Amino acid sequence: MTVPMVEAEGVHKRFGRLEVLKGITLRVMPGEVMVLLGPSGSGKSTFLRCINHLEKINSGRLSVDGELVGYRQVGDELHELRESEVARKRAEIGMVFQHFNLFPHMTALENVTCAPMRVKRIPRDQANASARELLARVGLPDKLAAYPAQLSGGQQQRVAIARALAMQPKLMLFDEPTSALDPELVDEVLQAMQQLARDGMTMIVVTHEMGFAREVAHTVVFMDAGVVVESGGPTEVLTKPRHERTKAFLSKVL
Amino acid sequence: MSGPVATDRLEQGRRPDEIRAVPVRRPGRWVAAALILLFAASLIHSVATNKQLEWHVVGEFLFDHRILDGVVMTIELTVSAMTMGVLLGVVLAVMRLSPNPLVSGASWLYIWFFRATPVLVQLLFWYNIAAIYPSISLGIPFVGVEFVHGSANTVVTTFVAALLGLGLNEGAYMAEIVRAGIISVGEGQTDAALSLGMSRLQIMRRIVLPQAMRVIIPPTGNETISMLKTSSLASVITLTELLLASENIYAVNFKPIQLLIVASIWYAVMTSLLYIGQYYLERHYARGATRELALTPLQRIRMGLFSFRRREWS
Numbered sequence: 001m002t003v004p005m006v007e008a009e010g011v012h013k014r015f016g017r018l019e020v021l022k023g024i025t026l027r028v029m030p031g032e033v034m035v036l037l038g039p040s041g042s043g044k045s046t047f048l049r050c051i052n053h054l055e056k057i058n059s060g061r062l063s064v065d066g067e068l069v070g071y072r073q074v075g076d077e078l079h080e081l082r083e084s085e086v087a088r089k090r091a092e093i094g095m096v097f098q099h100f101n102l103f104p105h106m107t108a109l110e111n112v113t114c115a116p117m118r119v120k121r122i123p124r125d126q127a128n129a130s131a132r133e134l135l136a137r138v139g140l141p142d143k144l145a146a147y148p149a150q151l152s153g154g155q156q157q158r159v160a161i162a163r164a165l166a167m168q169p170k171l172m173l174f175d176e177p178t179s180a181l182d183p184e185l186v187d188e189v190l191q192a193m194q195q196l197a198r199d200g201m202t203m204i205v206v207t208h209e210m211g212f213a214r215e216v217a218h219t220v221v222f223m224d225a226g227v228v229v230e231s232g233g234p235t236e237v238l239t240k241p242r243h244e245r246t247k248a249f250l251s252k253v254l
Numbered sequence: 255m256s257g258p259v260a261t262d263r264l265e266q267g268r269r270p271d272e273i274r275a276v277p278v279r280r281p282g283r284w285v286a287a288a289l290i291l292l293f294a295a296s297l298i299h300s301v302a303t304n305k306q307l308e309w310h311v312v313g314e315f316l317f318d319h320r321i322l323d324g325v326v327m328t329i330e331l332t333v334s335a336m337t338m339g340v341l342l343g344v345v346l347a348v349m350r351l352s353p354n355p356l357v358s359g360a361s362w363l364y365i366w367f368f369r370a371t372p373v374l375v376q377l378l379f380w381y382n383i384a385a386i387y388p389s390i391s392l393g394i395p396f397v398g399v400e401f402v403h404g405s406a407n408t409v410v411t412t413f414v415a416a417l418l419g420l421g422l423n424e425g426a427y428m429a430e431i432v433r434a435g436i437i438s439v440g441e442g443q444t445d446a447a448l449s450l451g452m453s454r455l456q457i458m459r460r461i462v463l464p465q466a467m468r469v470i471i472p473p474t475g476n477e478t479i480s481m482l483k484t485s486s487l488a489s490v491i492t493l494t495e496l497l498l499a500s501e502n503i504y505a506v507n508f509k510p511i512q513l514l515i516v517a518s519i520w521y522a523v524m525t526s527l528l529y530i531g532q533y534y535l536e537r538h539y540a541r542g543a544t545r546e547l548a549l550t551p552l553q554r555i556r557m558g559l560f561s562f563r564r565r566e567w568s
Contacts, residue, residue, distance in 0.1 A: 052449055084453065091451025101446035105464045105541055115450035118460060147541065160446075167450060 003066040005030045005171050005202045006051060010060035013046055020046045022226035023060065028204060028219075030170075033197045035213040035234070036206045038223035039249060044206040045098075047223075048173045051204070052093045053086050064093065065170060091119055094164030098176040100156045102148040108135060108159045109144040112166045120167070127166075134162040138192045154185030158192050165196075172196065174205040210254055214238055222246045311512040315503060316519065324499025325520050331416055331485045331495060336478050338421030343428025348458065350433055361429065368426035374487050377419035381491040383410050416488035424481060431473045435466030467539040475532035479525050486521075496520055 006028040013021035020043045028034050036044045049055045050062060053070045062069045070086060071078040081089075102111050112131035116122040135141060138158040148156050157177055164172060174193065178186045190212050197203055197216050207213065213220050214234050221231040222241070229243050238254075241247045301307065315321055349361035368376070384406035393400035402409075410418070439462045447457040489498035500513040537550070 054445055054448060087448070087451045087453055089451075090449055093449070095446075095449035097442060097446060099442055101440075101442035103443065103446070103461055103465075105539075114460065115447075115452060118456050119451045163450070 002030060004028060004063075005032070005065055006204065007063050008047075008060065009062075011047070011050060011057050011062050012059040013043070013050060013055060014058050020226055021050070021057070024223075024226075024228055026221060026228060026231065028171075028202060030202050031200050032218045033201075033203045033205065033216055034219045034221060035217040036204065036221050036223060037208070037213065037237075037249070038229075041225075042223045043226040044223055045175050048095075048175050048204060048206055051171075051173060052090045052095055054095075064089070087119075091115070091167050092170050094167060094169035094172040096157070096160050096164055096172070096174045096177045098179050100148070100153070100160045100180070102156055102160055102163070104148050107145050107147055108140065108151070108162075111148070111159055112163045115163070116166050131162070131166060134165055135159070137165075137195075138162050139188065152185060153181045154188045157181065157189045161189075161192055161196070170202065172201055172203045174203065174207065176206050176208070178207065178209060208253055210238065222249065224249070308509065308512055311509050312515050312519075315500075315513060315516045318503070318516075320499050320503060321496070321516055321520070324494060324496035324517075325524075327493065327495040327499075328482065328485050328520075329524070331413070331420065331488060331493070332478070332482045334417055335420035335424055335485065336481050338417065339424025339428045339477070339481070340474065342422070342425025343430075343432045344463075346425060346429035347432035347436060350429060351436060365426045365429050368423050373419060373423045373484065374490065376423055377416060377487055377491050380410065380415040380418045381412065383415070412488075412491055412493045415491055416485070416493045419491075420481065420485060420488070424477065427477060428474070431470055431477070432466070434473075435468075435470035436462055438469045439465045464539070468536075471532065471536050471539060475528065475535070478532075479528050482524055482528065483521060 004027045006026075008024050008026050011021055011024040012019065022043075024043070024047055026034075036047070038044050046055060050057050051064060051069065056070060067089070068078070069089070070081055072081060073079075102108075103114065106114060109128065109131050112134060113124070113127040116127045116130070117124060132141070132144065135144060138161055140155060140158055140162070143151060143155060143159070146155075148159070151159065161177075177193070178189050181189065186209065190209060193203070193205070193212070194216050205212070205217070217234045219231060220234045220237040222229045222237060222243075222245075224245050229245050230237060230241065237246065238250065241250060346361045346364060349357050350365070352358045352361075387406050389404065390406050390409045391400045391403040393402075436458075443461055443465065444457055447461045452460070485495055486497040488495055489501065492498070494502070496517050500517040504510040504513040534550070
């Protein structure tokens, strides 16, 4: 039996008194592309951030590739992981943000080589070579020396994808990767993501791009108010939603 | 009625059919210019022709070796106190932002203490430290291990007292400047770096501090310029820097004004050099923040451009 890449069981997350996740249970298998849909404030982004422990969950179990996120199980007890251990696990999970979050003081090439050199201690020449390859793969072979401010939003997001891929992650998280882009620039980013999906990457994508969900996703999950309302194949959920809440949401975005 | 249309500020552009209008006359400017010129001319005249000023005395002492030694001492003190201040400031700022309440509390207390007392009092305190601690040793407390040991008067020389007084005080101010820089860097930067598996220390050093530098440098330049002049307070604790060197000379020749002018000229020269250094430092850390680096003054002269045109991006 293959181990799920991500497995969540009753995941709860509170910010102060606000309960953002109220028991999320879902499973992502290796090579699967899952799209998370839902209105803003439904907890999609928070759930994504829990997966690489940018947020700590309050209860439930969350594991990546068979290992608990942020904890080690010793007998009946959970032991918090040390920061260096958490960092090592995060390094295996790529994340792409809504606002790109490129490092503005570094060129595109430096953005991509930074983590491999500092975290994985890969020699500069080798890091440069693979960064060039990655930037070419996302269609930016001629932007190596450009600073983020000199790139369009779509180009910046593609650099961000290359930066995440440079760590050779086994899982990629996309947090509304096209929401901050001009409509014209959305496609170039979606294409890069589609290519990635075709190459067999396991991906969890929070997005409002229904076209992408329909064509690329294996599973579509609809979330609302911190719970999973329904999930299934894209045709099931997008064309024959069972829940009223899903129908209402889809009628607004389609 | 609305104000005059600023036709003279129309951008030079690639647009076709540029408007060529007669600029608005501004008689007020001519009047103001005439008044300022008149005032400047009379000031220069009075200074240049005043026999009491004895400019030749100024010239005589401008490059006097005692003055030059004072200049060197002022530079040494400024550089070492600022270095101490910046290093302390970074450490205190990072401590201040630590989630550990004891660590951030200690930093808060330090900053409070040194900002709550005048730097001149601190200088005098360090100068008189031997009165309460006749001997000073460096070692592990309570177990009797000592690395350095000496009488306070030999360890804390006037230079060390001045350095401690100015440097420790500066650390408190720099801490606030560095802290402002650090919190100016968006959370997304830390999120991105964390998600790549970088450690807190790496993130601080590689991601946050380089970006914070843009915010940190202008006030730090200000602090350095201020320190250059505050270092003259060390004259009070008998450190022979530029001011005391001048005072020592006029104590003998009774020409205080001339020697104070000499000192002022040197302070102004050093401050101007700092201006230039700051400009290039800021330019260095502007990498990536603007799409194009501003030209250096030299480049601008070479291109023959002196307009106030700003880069505009639509």
